[in-house]
Amino acid sequence: MNNRLEKDDYIQNISYDSVIFGFNGTQLKILILEYHNTGLFALPGGFVKINEDLDEAVKDGVSKRTGLENIYLEQYHTFGSLSRSDSTAMRRIIEESDLDVKDCEWMFGRFISVGYYALINYEEVSPKPDALSDSINWYPIDSLPKLMMDHEEMVAKALQVLRANFENKLIGMNLLPAKFTMKQLQQVHEAILGEKLRRTTFQRKMLSKDILVRHEKLFQGKAHKAPYLYSFK
């Protein structure tokens, strides 16, 4: 959402929402907005202008709503059930904002929402709440606040897609330094899969995939315990 939300500028009945996963090497979090004076927590979302590509609208909108620039967002599912829209919640958000309620009545209708997700390192960015929101914060995936509308279903589905695909995406998403230890690689897997893995089994599985190059050892303390460094092929 931005400052001008005039009905004629926007596609009616279409919105987007974004699940931005943050990761610091060991813990997986999600970026959540809290709306002014409503107690409503939500994923960052918005609307699509009539003369703008869907992907562009999402890219611009997420950057405005979160203060984060250049996030690579991937579309994962479109949520179209009739029961998902909640005009009461939307009305409260608008009433507590500086926007004119009458101008915003088009937002209280039914919306089909296109879901996007991203995966970034939350230690490298500082999200900023937009004008509609009190705060924007990272929450661990196992202790999210209660989210509005179907946003919990959106998170669950995004997590499912992330877990199914992340092995293929690990390289592109810059979640690890260029050279990393087997332990760091295991921590990424454990945080995203949400479960502890056995070190020996994990190491054997990774080495059998033929995706890693072994480099020099990482010397930090006792030389005989130094782990090897790896990079992706």
Add this chain to the structure above:
Amino acid sequence: MNNRLEKDDYIQNISYDSVIFGFNGTQLKILILEYHNTGLFALPGGFVKINEDLDEAVKDGVSKRTGLENIYLEQYHTFGSLSRSDSTAMRRIIEESDLDVKDCEWMFGRFISVGYYALINYEEVSPKPDALSDSINWYPIDSLPKLMMDHEEMVAKALQVLRANFENKLIGMNLLPAKFTMKQLQQVHEAILGEKLRRTTFQRKMLSKDILVRHEKLFQGKAHKAPYLYSFK
């Protein structure tokens, strides 16, 4: 689309399109409609009523447009670029139909389209064209007619998703009899991947996956050549 297409009943600017893959054990085809007197070929698609779930709209609409009942459709991508809409093509389709052009002007705007795909056995069904179409036919994936708007991109993306996921879906999609030979399993893979596979490599890979149960031999001719039958675990 159905007989009544009044503007107020439908969500403006949202449509769906379906890529229905047909498979007979050895060849992969796609179901394509041709519109009356236009030379326009297209995927079966339609619109979403304001009071209906997206998934339900697609299920009902595809069944009306193709004459095929109870197809399991899966959502795979939403196409939202500004350049994808083509009001000229839509206008020609409506002009050549029995519908009133004035009633249908809302269809000439910009549409974001949600893509669904399905995979069925084309030898078990008889598609029927709807009132808007001259014909509905199965086309082999490597010899499709030129498709309207971005429907070729929709097919390419659906094929990509199908190829990435079909190993997980083979069991649920009833593409093989309950018991099948290794050769039948290989033919499914070859048709969907669009390439020939080496018999020995394929067999070793399948057996190493621990997804098959071996049963009795299939006796058809010479007993010493009879292949084993398998089923999924």
